[in-house]
Amino acid sequence: MAQYTTVNGSVALITIQNPPVNALRAAVREGLFNAIQKASSDPLVRSVVLSGQNGTFCGGADIKEFGNVSSMSGPLLVEVFALMETSMKPVVAAIEGFALGGGLELALACHYRIGHSKARVGLPEVNLGLFPGRQVIAGEALKLGLLDRVTDHNTVDTALAFAKSVEGKPLDNRRLGNRPCPPLENMDAFFEEAMKRVRSRARGASAPVVCVQAVRGAATLPFHKGMELEKVLLGTLFNSGQAQASQYCFFAERAGARWSMPSGARWDTCRALSISTAAVIGLGTMGRGITVALARAGLSVVAVETQEHQLAEAQRVVSHMLKGGGQVSYSSDLQAAAEVDLVVEAVFEDMALKEKLFKLLSSICKPGTLLATNTSTLDIDRLASCTRDPQLVVGMHFFAPAHMMRLLEVVYGPRSSPEAVATAMQLGKRMGKVSVAVGNCPGFVGNRMLKPYLEQAYFLLEEGATPELVDAALEEFGFPMGVFRMTDLSGLDVGWRIRKEEGLTGPDVPAGQPTRSRHGHRYSPLGDLMCERGRYGQKSGRGWYLYDKPGGRVARSDPWLRNFLEEYRVRNALVARPIHRQEVLERCLYAIINEGFRILDDGIAASPQNIDAIYVFGYGWPKHRGGPMFYAGQVGLARVLEGLERYHLAHPDVPHLEPSSLLRRLVASGSPPIHKWNQMVKGHRSQL
């Protein structure tokens, strides 16, 4: 856990050994504690170098231990730090790779810090619901005074030589606890302003706010008082529920990499195909973003668009986004895709168009080319059936803007081969995405769960809510944008086109169909009516809100909409009633959660963690709430079930509010913790 050797006669070299990131779990803390004590008591040792195994200093406290803080054993981190800081022999940290969180604190407890030029240091715990903040690279850390020296050579050798050179020198002014924070002018005003800004950006997350309180304490109080305050604040965060949610997200983000398919194929037994060239077909907003994402991942990309004016515009935009980096060529001819290893289709969401394209691609592309569709809802299997090699067809569902959004849904159909899935998942990794493999059904995971959410939002408008009220409730919960602002941004016409494809609106609806009912279920035509009036959202300058111009970003309330809703209610004999924020949250969020349980039960998602990763990284679900499934567990499954039953009773014509069978089974079996839910899933498959 902490290897101890003596080097150059008088330097004790302590190496942390806990792969893969040398996290500070109990055995490591104990090993470090004992090693420092040994160095202190050995008369031959005159200095100490602290390093990490395999070019990695330390990734911080072991997040897995946070799950059960009360049963943590071994010395506390602060006790290890105190022992190092008070050592009478100089302790030098040799930082390679990264020193993060408790890892950086460990380095700060040393008397000197030498960092490799490529090393990263920082306190990223705010992402785990604990304080503090960002990471910096060695050069900046040197300027900030976090490091004493930066080297391009062997860091441990440099640190060993340095340690030798400071043996016997006084250490008092090297101990952090003896170095007060320099006073700032207008300290109070500074922290008040900082707090105001952080609060407005935190969207209900406690860690960033508490972080400012802790920094204020560190800057204004004596060292030991600052430490006491930090302990109290840390305790608040640990008990807030938000820290658990954020830490759960840390692991959910990584869990998708260990994918499995119902066939039993899994990440560790399937080999990915080798991909170095790609074609992107269709250069609208999505196609352009996908081109940039693939090019940045090092692929040579041919971007294909049959409409010349669109091609020229895409070339200009993509070149600007890539700023000269990346290998991209452009063509208006589909034949340009003949020799590539991968095709990503990103044309309009129109099944007939996509089927035609897949048929063509299948005849144009060389054998072995992976054909991926960026469809957000359509049937992967139907597209696969148009091709020569259906096993080489998968969905790669990107989220706009595709070069920035972290999520990639990799959709496998019943005939997609494990190799095809492995290849798409590996590509996701190369693009720096959080990739999640999901099964084939309308909307897959993300959009399938979005449907009941949107539906509830529309129903709430019918019943008396306003877009402002619904959005405020959701934004207060932590979403970056409420549902109406979000649909204004993504374009109301997107859903309209999908509903037309589904025969819910447009010419395919049989004559005499009641306005607010489809297939015997409640339906709200509000979105369709908006589109019929040219209100597509930001792109047309008006949607649920009013914008100063087409493409404008600043949403204003629109008196027209208020009248429109009033007239709509009168026309449909609906009486507006006051709607409380709590009802907005419960109906919108429980509807998402309920569909999540159905998705789990259908085997479309392999685990609740996968669903949560999709919602956090693709749909703006606040990380400090852990994702919809985790949130359901925090609220209490029985309470979610009771809420759904109540709302379903009030709205019996809304099947999405009818509690799912899995939720009922889980509650009946005593609401087990989230990691046990899979055991209750129909046709349960092992999650390893």
Ligand SMILES: CCCCCCCCCCCCC[C@H](O)CC(=O)SCCNC(=O)CCNC(=O)[C@H](O)C(C)(C)COP(=O)(O)OP(=O)(O)OC[C@H]1O[C@@H](n2cnc3c(N)ncnc32)[C@H](O)[C@@H]1OP(=O)(O)O
């Ligand atoms: C009254 C008072 C009550 C309070 C009581 C409190 C008592 C407890 C006191 C605790 C005090 C803690 C103080 C400390 O400040 C807190 C911390 O240090 S929190 C940890 C901070 N560190 C981080 O946030 C870093 C997180 N990790 C990363 O960013 C990355 O993993 C990496 C280190 C940059 C490496 O990235 P990659 O190379 O891409 O590798 P992966 O990300 O895929 O990780 C590989 C593997 O390692 C697992 N892992 C990574 N970091 C940790 C970790 N810190 N702990 C445990 N496990 C970690 C990761 O999950 C991967 O494993 P896999 O999931 O694939 O199995």
